[in-house]
Amino acid sequence: MGGARRGAKPFPLRHPPGVANLPDVTMTIPLWLMLLLVVGLGSAVVAWLLPREGTGPAHEWVEKLGLDHLPRPISAVSVTIWGVLFALFxxxxxxxxxxxxxxxxxNMRDFRTSLLAVAAMVAGVSGLVAFPLTLIRTRQGERQTYAREQDLVTDRINKAVENLGAEKTVRRHRKNSKGVLLYEDGEDKKPDFKKPIITEETVPNLEVRIGGLFALDRIARENLGFHVQIMQIL
Structure with missing residues (x-):
């Protein structure tokens, strides 16, 4: 009430006809209050327009901007503030x-001042345009990083599972049923102790298998999303 303040829009109120000796009254609405009303109404409209679930171009843009991870009111207010700033600039x-x-x-001085103001406005508009593009690029980078991490964990699981079935080949001196070591016969038909009979056998590689178990246990503790899958493997 009273005189108009800076940044406020005056609304004169005239007294009714026939009523004399009453001064004219001017109501002022501060600029910040007008902007707050615009942001509030715009946020309500944006919140109603934002897709809740499903597919479609609008939902894809929401995911690209990373707004799907934010509460709907915060997303609506953020989009509205960006729109108001972009419109003002x-x-x-x-x-x-x-x-x-x-x-x-x-008048070169005024002309130079106007050029500087135009340059500042161009920088502001460019920054506002670049902001959502930066969000999209950041979101894509996060997705690529997440995909690489998942691929790395999958490769580690596959390697650990392969280690669970690891085997090794061992060379052993062959024995008969009585446990006596066998040798090849020499020219005199007698065992040549310089030529033992060697056999190769495939046996489980316990060291590697135990390492695979520890690797799966570590992966399950570090990546809870794969915990159930690893427990099913074991």
């Missing part, structure tokens, strides 16, 4: 360009 840029074209270029 774009309006200011257009107004400055029109004003610059109408200025007298003979």
């Amino acid at each position: 774009l309006y200011g840029l257009v107004w400055l360009l029109i004003d610059l074209a109408a200025r007298d270029q003979g």
Whole structure:
């Protein structure tokens, strides 16, 4: 009530006809309150328009911007604030360009000031345009990193599972049923102790298998998403 303040829009209220000796009253709405109302109404509209689930172009853009991980009110307010800032900067840029074209270029000081203002507005618009693009690029980087991590964990699981069935080949001196070591016969038909009969056998590689078990246990503790899968393997 009273005099108009800076940044506020005046609304004069006239007294009714026939009522004299009453001063005119001017109500002022602060600029910040008007912006707050615009942001509030815009946020409500954006929250209603944001896709809740399913597929479609709108849902894909929400995922690209990473808004699907935020609560709906925060996402709506963020989008609305970005839209209001973009509209204000774009309006200011257009107004400055029109004003610059109408200025007298003979006054270099004012002309230079207008050019600086236009450059600042262009930088602001560029920053606002680059902001969602940066979010999209960051989101794509996170997805690629997550995919690489999942592939790495899968490779580790496959390697550990292969180790569970590891075997090794051992060479042993052959024995008969009585446990006596056997040798090849020499020219005199007698055992040649320099030529033992060697056999190769495939046996489980216990060291590697135990290492595979420990590897699976570590993967299950570090990656809870694979815990059930690893328990099923074991």
